[in-house]
Amino acid sequence: MSDANRIIAEKVLAAVGGKENVTSASHCMTRLRLNLKDTSIPQKDEVTSIPGVIAVVESGGQYQIVIGQNVANVYPEFARLAGVATEKAIDENLDAPKVKEPLTLQKIGMNILDYMSGSVTPLIPAMITAAMFKTVLVVIGPDLFKWVSAESDTYILLNALYNAFFFFMPIYIGFTAAKKLGVSQVMGIFAGAMLVVPELVALDGQPFTVYGFIPTTMHNYAQTLLPVLLIVWLMSYLEPFFKKVIPTSLSTIFVPFLTMAVTVPFAFSLLAPLGNILGDWIGNALIAFNDAAGFLAVAVLAAAWCFLILTGMHHVLIFFGISSIMTNGVDTFVLTAGGMAQFAAFGMAIGAFLRMRKKEEKGLALGYVVSCLLGGITEPVLFGVGIRFRRPFIALAIGGFVAGLYAGITQVGVYVAGATNVLMLLGFLGGGMSNMVQGTIACLISLTVTALLTYLFGFEKNNPVLIKD
Structure with missing residues (x-):
C-alpha cells in the first residue's frame, strides 16, 4: 500500500476515536463502512477535512466515510491499523446503540430500504458484466451489424452469459441478503436456489402441496428480487433460535436443516407468492405513474x-x-x-x-x-x-x-x-x-x-x- 493510503487510513482512524472505538469495518465501491461503539466521538467537519475524504454519511447504524474508488486501497490499511479483519464476526453488544430507538413507521421504512439496498448493491459488478455481454450481442447480432446469426454458437454463448446472472438472480440475492442480515450465506444461496430448481419452475401455475398437506400454487421465481428477500428475512429469525436451543455438538447438522425445514412451507405457501404480488404492485404502480403522467x-x-x-x-x-x-x-x-x-x-x-x-x-x-x-x-x-x-x-x-x-x-x-x-x-x-x-x-x-x-x-x-x- 502507498504511503498516501496509509496516511488517509491513519487520519480517519484517529478522527473516529481510534481502534478502541471501531468494532468492525467493511467497504463498498466508494465508502468505508464502520461500526463504532460511540458514534458521537467523530466530528463530521474533522473527518471531511481529511484529504481524500469526500463526505460522511450515517445510515443503517453505520458510520460511512465516502472516499470514492480509492476506498479499496485505503480499506486494507485501515483494517490493519484498527485491528479488525475483513470478515471478522463481532460481538453484537459492542456496536449496539446505548438507547434503543423507537420503532416508528419511518424507522421501519428506512430499515426495509437499507436491507434491499444492502442486498442489491454488491451485485452491481455481476449485473453490469452480464449486461455487457448482452450489449456485445446486440451490436454483433441480427439487431445491428448482423455479424452473427441467432443460431450461431457465439450468439447462444453470449445470451447464456447474460442469463447466468439474470435468470439465477434469486441465488445471488440469497447470498447477499444472508450476508446483510448475518445469516449463513451458504443457506442463503440454498434459499435462492430452491426457487429456480427446474422441476419446480416447470410447475409454474400448477397446484402443489408442501410436505404433502400444505396447499399452494407453484410459480416461476427466476429473475425475481423480493421473494428471496422475504425468505432470508424469515431465516434471520429462525437460525438464531435453533442455534440457542440445539446443543453445539449437534448444531452443524441440525441448525441449517431445521432452519430450512421450517422455512420451506412458509417460503412456498406465503413469502415467495407474497414477494411476487408485492413486485407486481410496485411494477404496476410505476407503469400507472408512467401512463398517467x-x-x-x-x-x-x-x-x-x-x-x-x-x-x-x-x-x-x-x-x-x-x-x-x-x-x-x-x-x-x-x-x-x-x-x-x-x-x-x-x-x-x-x-x-x-x-x-x-x-x-x-x-x-x-x-x-x-x-x-x-x-x-x-x-x-x-x-x-x-x-x-x-x-x-x-x-x-x-x-x-x-x-x-x-x-x-x-x-x-x-x-x-x-x-x-x-x-x-x-x-x-x-x-x-x-x-x-x-x-x-x-x-x-x-x-x-x-x-x-x-x-x-x-x-x-x-x-x-x-x-x-
Whole structure:
C-alpha cells in the first residue's frame, strides 16, 4: 500500500476515536463502512477535512466515510491499523446503540430500504458484466451489424452469459441478503436456489402441496428480487433460535436443516407468492405513474434520480426496470430516466471542473469526471460537488428534467441494461438507429444543460474554489 493510503487510513482512524472505538469495518465501491461503539466521538467537519475524504454519511447504524474508488486501497490499511479483519464476526453488544430507538413507521421504512439496498448493491459488478455481454450481442447480432446469426454458437454463448446472472438472480440475492442480515450465506444461496430448481419452475401455475398437506400454487421465481428477500428475512429469525436451543455438538447438522425445514412451507405457501404480488404492485404502480403522467413521468424521475442514489432506492428501481426489459423487451421509463440522470451527473462533474480555479479542487473535480465517464460511479461527484456546494444539485435536477422531457416525448427506450458509464448509450441500440439517435441526443442535452448551469450558477462568486492558486 502507498504511503498516501496509509496516511488517509491513519487520519480517519484517529478522527473516529481510534481502534478502541471501531468494532468492525467493511467497504463498498466508494465508502468505508464502520461500526463504532460511540458514534458521537467523530466530528463530521474533522473527518471531511481529511484529504481524500469526500463526505460522511450515517445510515443503517453505520458510520460511512465516502472516499470514492480509492476506498479499496485505503480499506486494507485501515483494517490493519484498527485491528479488525475483513470478515471478522463481532460481538453484537459492542456496536449496539446505548438507547434503543423507537420503532416508528419511518424507522421501519428506512430499515426495509437499507436491507434491499444492502442486498442489491454488491451485485452491481455481476449485473453490469452480464449486461455487457448482452450489449456485445446486440451490436454483433441480427439487431445491428448482423455479424452473427441467432443460431450461431457465439450468439447462444453470449445470451447464456447474460442469463447466468439474470435468470439465477434469486441465488445471488440469497447470498447477499444472508450476508446483510448475518445469516449463513451458504443457506442463503440454498434459499435462492430452491426457487429456480427446474422441476419446480416447470410447475409454474400448477397446484402443489408442501410436505404433502400444505396447499399452494407453484410459480416461476427466476429473475425475481423480493421473494428471496422475504425468505432470508424469515431465516434471520429462525437460525438464531435453533442455534440457542440445539446443543453445539449437534448444531452443524441440525441448525441449517431445521432452519430450512421450517422455512420451506412458509417460503412456498406465503413469502415467495407474497414477494411476487408485492413486485407486481410496485411494477404496476410505476407503469400507472408512467401512463398517467406520460412523458412528464420520465422527466420527473430523471430529475429525482440522483437524489434517490443518496438513499440507495435507485438500486431497487433498476431491478424493476430490468424486469420490464425481461417482460417487454424494452423499458421506456425507469432505465431511460436513470440514463438521463447519469449523464446529468457527468455534466455536473464537467461543469465543476471547468469552473473551479483552485488547483487542488480542480484536481478533485477531474477525478470526479473520470470516475463518472469511465467508471460510471456518480457518488463522488454527488457528495464532492452536489452536497458540498448545494447549487449544482439544482443544475443537476434541471438538466435531468429537460433531457427526460425530450426522451419521454420521443419515447426513447432502453433495450439492454448494464453499463453506467458512457457505454450506456449502447443500451439504446436494440430499438434501431432512430432510438439510438434520439437517446444519444437526450443524453447530450442532459450533460450539456447541467454542465452549463453548473458552470454559470453552481458556485457563489466569492467561493474559495474559484480563486486560482
